Amino acid sequence: MKIAVLGSGGWGTALALVLLENGHDVTLWSYTQEESAVLKEKGENPLLKGVPLPESLKLTADLSCVRGSGAVVLATPSFAVRTTARAAAPLLDPGAVLVSVSKGIEKDTSLTLTEAIEQEVGDAHPIVALSGPSHAEEVGRRIPTVVVSASKDRSAAEQVQDLFMNERFRVYATDDVVGVELGAALKNVIALCAGISDGMGYGDNTKAALMTRGLTEIARLGVALGGRRETFAGLSGVGDLIVTCTSMHSRNRRCGILIGKGTPTEQAVKEIGAVVEGYYAAANARTLARKVGVEMPITEAAYQVLYEGKDPRRVIVDLMTRERKHELEDSWV
Ligand SMILES: NC(=O)c1ccc[n+]([C@@H]2O[C@H](COP(=O)([O-])OP(=O)(O)OC[C@H]3O[C@@H](n4cnc5c(N)ncnc54)[C@H](O)[C@@H]3O)[C@@H](O)[C@H]2O)c1
Incomplete structure (x- = not known):
């Protein structure tokens, strides 16, 4: 599946590598041109030292990578989740699943991040929160890690399980978002x-x-x-x-x-x-x-x-x- 990961910090990068390993066509989007250029030039993310980025991982700062993606992973800091979802919304394919991997409560609204995303993209897109004990540094080194995929939509939670699961990354599903x-x-x-x-x-x-x-x-x-x-x-x-x-x-x-x-x-x-x-x-x-x-x-x-x-x-x-x-x-x- 074509998947866009929005946010090329430590966590977005580590999860992009899991998805790539699972055979998906993955694009990692950076907030700035400079950040994307550093990843290209160094072949690794300075936040994940010693973890090489394979050539097959597409790197961009152009948000149009969202077009044609069956899943879009939002991996920015929590304060940028709403603005990133808003910018991505008009580019989303119908039925694309949104995966929120950031951790926070929205300032001013006190909403959870999936609630903020839903306000921006509407209820036509299934939304899943992926969370659990998972340091990017360890996931990047393929250390066994177990997380949970949470959605009110059972098939979306299970779809996200299938996208991410491999012998080093196990995902449970739940409806308790x-x-x-x-x-x-x-x-x-x-x-x-x-x-x-x-x-x-x-x-x-x-x-x-x-x-x-x-x-x-x-x-x-x-x-x-x-x-x-x-x-x-x-x-x-x-x-x-x-x-x-x-x-x-x-x-x-x-x-x-x-x-x-x-x-x-x-x-x-x-x-x-x-x-x-x-x-x-x-x-x-x-x-x-x-x-x-x-x-x-x-x-x-x-x-x-x-x-x-x-x-x-x-x-x-x-x-x-x-x-x-x-x-x-x-x-x-
Ligand atoms: N690092 C981890 O191990 C880990 C694990 C699980 C969850 N998380 C969560 O994932 C989220 C991201 O964490 P991280 O460690 O990747 O953070 P980070 O600080 O390493 O990187 C965040 C990325 O967001 C980008 N960004 C900054 N401002 C932005 C804006 N206004 N709009 C869009 N993008 C912007 C930055 O350029 C950077 O690429 C956080 O909510 C964190 O709690 C992190």
């Missing part, structure tokens, strides 16, 4: 917190607590918005949380480590060099949680550190000394 997308977006906030904790020199106990209670509040918001609780125990939930909070591949965690060591937030975000989704997600998730009336103390604390310059040590003390709670909210009711 909200659960998958919220898990993906919100774990980046927790990864920043895990990094801050590591950067401050706190230990495994603190990080495990942040991850566990972080997942609890992610699921609380997700369920309030219609996601299924089990999804947060799945690949796009705890799976992605583990990979993001424990790995040095995670730019969110690395950014957090810098902040925990005292680097001002804006400088830390800049130093990482690629998109730090957790930074944006902290503000967007906080807005969404307040809108829905769901308590998310760790996300709130992350916001105070990232946007209000509050000392992380003070924030941890505040979290530790909140009023006492039951671990399970329905205990003794």
